[in-house]
Amino acid sequence: MLKGLLHTHLLSVILFLLIYLVKTFLLLANKKEGLEKFTKMVKVPEMIISVLFLGTGIYLLMQFGLTKLLLIKIIAVFLSIPLAIIGFKKKNKVLASLAFLLIVASYGLAEVNKKRIERQIVNPKLADITNPDYNLVKHGEAVYVAYCQRCHGKGGTNGPGGLDLTVSITDRDTKINRVVIGTDLMAGFKDVLNSQEVEAVVAYVETLKK
Ligand code: HEC
Structure with a gap:
């Protein structure tokens, strides 16, 4: 059950990243029409993926507890959301790229530090x-x-x-x-x-x- 949740979380993160990779690419390449078409096409899947991503994330957080690293990751994710919304709405390349980089960074951070355990004090x-x-x-x-x-x-x-x-x-x-x-x-x-x-x-x- 927990394993399934972890995999669902990871899969939704990867799908989310892919959608934003395409969107950011289309925006940077000035493909306005393509971007609009793609945004419309992935609207519903994106909503489902976001719910899965946040839902499994919150559940896993409740299971494993908060660590410093997770906190940084969560802040990065929650910062990237408004940046992405504003960036793509206003077709602002800097904001949109920044949002994309933040999501990638938080994903990379999690992967790199997956096996790191913080040292605790034992009497x-x-x-x-x-x-x-x-x-x-x-x-x-x-x-x-x-x-x-x-x-x-x-x-x-x-x-x-x-x-x-x-x-x-x-x-x-x-x-x-x-x-x-x-x-x-x-x-x-x-x-x-x-x-x-x-x-x-x-x-x-x-x-x-x-
Ligand atoms: C991040 C959560 C987490 C922490 C922290 C953790 N464990 Fe585990 N542990 C698990 C999970 C989940 C399993 C189930 C194995 C699996 O499917 O990967 C497990 C499995 C085990 C097993 C294997 C059980 C068996 O029957 O062989 C042992 C032993 C164990 N843990 C001991 C410890 C000890 C000792 C510590 C502290 C030094 C510890 N665990 C810390 C999550 C954790």
Whole structure:
């Protein structure tokens, strides 16, 4: 379901981009009639695509939460909409091109940073392995709250965007592998978590098993 939504979102973004690519090209090439014809032709599809694009975007946002990068992306998209409307209505090439560039930039930004995960703060006391009271599972819980909870939910259940970890049947090594490398819908954590943190978080996840 989530995967389908992600694909629908991506597809609608690409279609949206293609429509604006043609429109911007026609405007820049002074093909007024062609632009009018094309605009009329894609009017209904464009409306459907916009609704899909915004609807899936809002739903995904509610699932995965807001990050700094997403915020920039959303601002770029919402800036480009009035620019595009005014630009094409007034046949203003600068505004129309700017709107197109903004949409492309926000799409590119999302693609480039897809796998980037922001570093979070984990309680250093719990992470200190030289501490005689060091507890792998407690450390793992802190890592979990910082990095995983937003998708997998508190205690591994009710995750809005993730898989219910309490019913996961994969073994520890597979879990470690998935956390490090990632899955279809989950980016790998190899660049943000060290091996101790990965081991700890998986040890915690193992305790969630029903
Ligand atoms: C952006 C949301 C997101 C974040 C953040 C996230 N996950 Fe996931 N995770 C998922 C989704 C969605 C799946 C389902 C796998 C799929 O279809 O790609 C998954 C799958 C998994 C699996 C595989 C389940 C199985 O049965 O093998 C494990 C283990 C896992 N996540 C652990 C973690 C841990 C540990 C963290 C934090 C370090 C984490 N996840 C952070 C979304 C997320």
